[in-house]
Amino acid sequence: MKTYRDFISDIVDDTSLYEELCQAVPFSEQAQLNDWFATRGYQLNSTDVEVLFANQEEVAGSDEQVNY
Amino acid sequence: MTIPTALTQKNLDLTGERRRPESWESGSTVPRAAADRVQWPAPERLTLSALGSLAFGKVRLAAEHRPLRDWLNRRVLVFCDRMPAALRDSALLAVQAHLARYRAGHVAAFYDKYYPPAWTVIPFLASSRDEVAPGQVHDALGAQAAAMFLHLLDDHLTDGDIPVDNLFLQLRTEVWGEFQDGLARLAGSDQEANQTVESLVNLYFSHIHRPPERPDLAAYETVFLGQSATSLIAPLLIAAQAGYDTEQRQLIRSMYEEFCLAWRILDDLRDAAVDAAADQATAVFHLLPIESRWVWHDVAMNPSDGDRRNALLDVLRCAAYPAAVQAIHTHVTTAARVADELNLPGLRGQYHALAHPLKEVTP
Numbered sequence: 001m002k003t004y005r006d007f008i009s010d011i012v013d014d015t016s017l018y019e020e021l022c023q024a025v026p027f028s029e030q031a032q033l034n035d036w037f038a039t040r041g042y043q044l045n046s047t048d049v050e051v052l053f054a055n056q057e058e059v060a061g062s063d064e065q066v067n068y
Numbered sequence: 069m070t071i072p073t074a075l076t077q078k079n080l081d082l083t084g085e086r087r088r089p090e091s092w093e094s095g096s097t098v099p100r101a102a103a104d105r106v107q108w109p110a111p112e113r114l115t116l117s118a119l120g121s122l123a124f125g126k127v128r129l130a131a132e133h134r135p136l137r138d139w140l141n142r143r144v145l146v147f148c149d150r151m152p153a154a155l156r157d158s159a160l161l162a163v164q165a166h167l168a169r170y171r172a173g174h175v176a177a178f179y180d181k182y183y184p185p186a187w188t189v190i191p192f193l194a195s196s197r198d199e200v201a202p203g204q205v206h207d208a209l210g211a212q213a214a215a216m217f218l219h220l221l222d223d224h225l226t227d228g229d230i231p232v233d234n235l236f237l238q239l240r241t242e243v244w245g246e247f248q249d250g251l252a253r254l255a256g257s258d259q260e261a262n263q264t265v266e267s268l269v270n271l272y273f274s275h276i277h278r279p280p281e282r283p284d285l286a287a288y289e290t291v292f293l294g295q296s297a298t299s300l301i302a303p304l305l306i307a308a309q310a311g312y313d314t315e316q317r318q319l320i321r322s323m324y325e326e327f328c329l330a331w332r333i334l335d336d337l338r339d340a341a342v343d344a345a346a347d348q349a350t351a352v353f354h355l356l357p358i359e360s361r362w363v364w365h366d367v368a369m370n371p372s373d374g375d376r377r378n379a380l381l382d383v384l385r386c387a388a389y390p391a392a393v394q395a396i397h398t399h400v401t402t403a404a405r406v407a408d409e410l411n412l413p414g415l416r417g418q419y420h421a422l423a424h425p426l427k428e429v430t431p
Contacts, residue, residue, distance in 0.1 A: 003157065004160065004161065005157070007172070008144075008145065008160060008164075008172065009145055011173070011176040012142055013138070015176075018172060018176065022173075047158065047161075048157070051165065055165070058170035059164075059170050059171065060172070060173075061169075061171050061173075
């Protein structure tokens with residue numbers, strides 16, 4: 001099973017997976033978010049799930065301008 | 069330049085472009101459609117809310133630089149992979165939370181948020197003269213990626229925006245290690261290269277830790293350049309590898325510094341309302357006429373007061389905004405002129421692309 005790190009690594013190469021996530025958000029329960037990743041081969045630990053679920057709108061957001 | 073096979077086989081389609089939405093293309097901080105319309109308002113049309121949207125013009129990466137951008141974006145994973153196992157899993161999510169505002173897309177495209185000349189200077193220099201080994205280019209890019217990451221991380225750590233906990237302290241240690249390792253491989257046993265590393269690292273710390281007073285714009289810029297010194301090292305080492313002599317490397321340094329100053333003033337302009345509210349004396353403050361500076365301090369007394377904010381907007385429109393636009397334009401076009409002098413047409417083109425939207429509002 002792959003991890004959340006692998007998910008980020010995979011979307012560096014191919015953003016279609018990230019676009020899928022953007023379309024799937026919002027999840028109404030943590031289990032749904034966990035299932036979304038699990039069905040795509042990613043096993044998230046409970047902390048990952050908790051943090052990602054609590055911030056899911058931001059996790060899947062891309063419209064905000066960010067300047068470093 | 070030869071790109072490692074691992075980078076080319078998986079990531080690229082037949083056109084040499086990886087699958088990635090247009091909105092993420094080539095170092096832009098805004099979606100492509102919006103970036104192509106980057107417009108700077110005339111002073112009389114400036115609003116405080118418009119400040120945050122100001123941006124340099126669009127830079128399109130050369131095809132041979134796109135795999136390098138992908139390679140750079142993977143450095144965040146490399147930094148986290150260096151962490152002890154107990155912290156490794158948490159590190160990536162912590163970076164995503166605190167340095168990418170939780171956005172998975174932003175952490176996966178971390179270096180897209182930097183204007184490209186911050187790192188394309190390395191491949192442009194490496195391919196311009198004597199042959200530089202691909203491994204050295206990657207060492208330089210890896211060190212540059214670490215320097216850029218540390219600049220951001222240190223800024224947030226010292227501002228208290230992110231927690232000073234064991235995870236972030238260890239992350240900083242690992243990224244600094246990555247920075248030093250890359251520079252050590254690049255410098256090898258070359259005495260001059262090692263002196264360059266040592267003197268610029270010292271310059272960085274002498275300006276980041278208890279920085280000197282900044283009573284005027286010149287002092288402010290000098291301190292900022294000292295605080296940016298770590299991002300100068302890899303370009304200067306790769307320039308030496310490519311055969312540029314001491315005098316030419318001084319020109320390369322001034323070119324890079326002009327670009328950094330343009331970026332600094334742009335950043336200060338974007339943050340002007342926030343910085344005034346915090347009474348931070350930035351470049352924009354120093355560009356205000358002395359007799360108008362009370363307005364800046366006045367906003368800090370009560371940032372939500374509409375009259376005080378309007379007074380700030382008035383002095384920005386009349387004085388600081390036109391002066392900042394002029395300064396940004398001058399710095400970035402000076403960088404372009406020096407790139408031309410050094411016969412670096414690709415880099416010159418990128419600087420001109422950055423300056424493009426400023427043309428219409430430059431006096």
